[in-house]
Amino acid sequence: MSLVGRHLELEALRACIAVGRHVLLEGPVGVGKTALARSVCAEAARGFVRVDGDGRYSEARLVGQFDPPMVLQHGYRAESFIDGPLLRAMREGAVLFINELNRMPEGVQNVLLPAMDEGMIVVPMLGEVRASPGFGVIATQNPGEFVATGALSEALLDRFELVRLDHAEEAEEREIVRLNCYGAPDAALIEGAVALVRATRSDPRIRRGASVRAAIAIADLAAHLARTAESLDDALFRAAALALPHRVELADPHNVRLATVLDDLRKKGTGARAGR
Numbered sequence: 001m002s003l004v005g006r007h008l009e010l011e012a013l014r015a016c017i018a019v020g021r022h023v024l025l026e027g028p029v030g031v032g033k034t035a036l037a038r039s040v041c042a043e044a045a046r047g048f049v050r051v052d053g054d055g056r057y058s059e060a061r062l063v064g065q066f067d068p069p070m071v072l073q074h075g076y077r078a079e080s081f082i083d084g085p086l087l088r089a090m091r092e093g094a095v096l097f098i099n100e101l102n103r104m105p106e107g108v109q110n111v112l113l114p115a116m117d118e119g120m121i122v123v124p125m126l127g128e129v130r131a132s133p134g135f136g137v138i139a140t141q142n143p144g145e146f147v148a149t150g151a152l153s154e155a156l157l158d159r160f161e162l163v164r165l166d167h168a169e170e171a172e173e174r175e176i177v178r179l180n181c182y183g184a185p186d187a188a189l190i191e192g193a194v195a196l197v198r199a200t201r202s203d204p205r206i207r208r209g210a211s212v213r214a215a216i217a218i219a220d221l222a223a224h225l226a227r228t229a230e231s232l233d234d235a236l237f238r239a240a241a242l243a244l245p246h247r248v249e250l251a252d253p254h255n256v257r258l259a260t261v262l263d264d265l266r267k268k269g270t271g272a273r274a275g276r
């Protein structure tokens, strides 16, 4: 998958990787954090070991653990140990990509500290493991989530460089949608889907708008619905009703419904090129 745009961010990530720095990618859901990290690792021919953070993630899952039957047979030896993603990335000199690091329990986050600045970790009964050249961490966090999940500790933040991402420009979002669609929707539908999703980000009645992921879904669904819909515009707004309600957060959900906002957008002609 080729990456659209993001030249400055790519350059920043390349620099970090080249000089052995770790990167914290911060940006809203669906902005392209994973796509950017994958792209820079592929370009640098760096291995990519992925971990998805959640509140129940354990230290043993991240580092690895002894396999009980192997321990019974061979004792606490290196061959009895099953590497977790951290040890695998360290040994392979790969990039450990941690999605939503801030959702991991603090104890698990702390395991990363020596690995990140000394390139080593001490595992009980196994001993010291040193990172091969090339090892690095790229982690993500979504801003504005910290109330529910907790922020990263100062010590951990101090080991990262920060790269912030915001939604791409309109022309780039159209290209992203075109490249990521299941089928090959009409250009007018792609344009309409992107215009509609961007409108959710600027409408004052919506607190948190949708990402390009929603535009991809709308364009794909609309292309299918268009077979029976009265017009492309009709297909577009029917697709939007499937793709948007759970992806946007209304500012005042008790008084304004998303359907009303979508009706207004339709009346204003947002996405209207699809109607021609």
Ligand SMILES: Nc1ncnc2c1ncn2[C@@H]1O[C@H](COP(=O)(O)OP(=O)(O)OP(=O)(O)O)[C@@H](O)[C@H]1O
Pocket: 001, 002, 003, 004, 005, 006, 027, 028, 029, 030, 031, 032, 033, 034, 035, 036, 099, 142, 168, 176, 179, 180, 212, 213
């Ligand atoms: N610059 C880009 N070039 C190509 N595709 C992109 C780009 N940005 C985003 N995408 C596509 O948009 C979708 C969402 O991007 P991605 O999964 O990288 O977002 P994310 O920020 O990691 O989201 P989340 O916060 O949910 O993890 C994916 O299908 C991805 O391929």
Ligand SMILES: [Mg+2]
Pocket: 033, 034, 035, 099
């Ligand atoms: Mg992601």
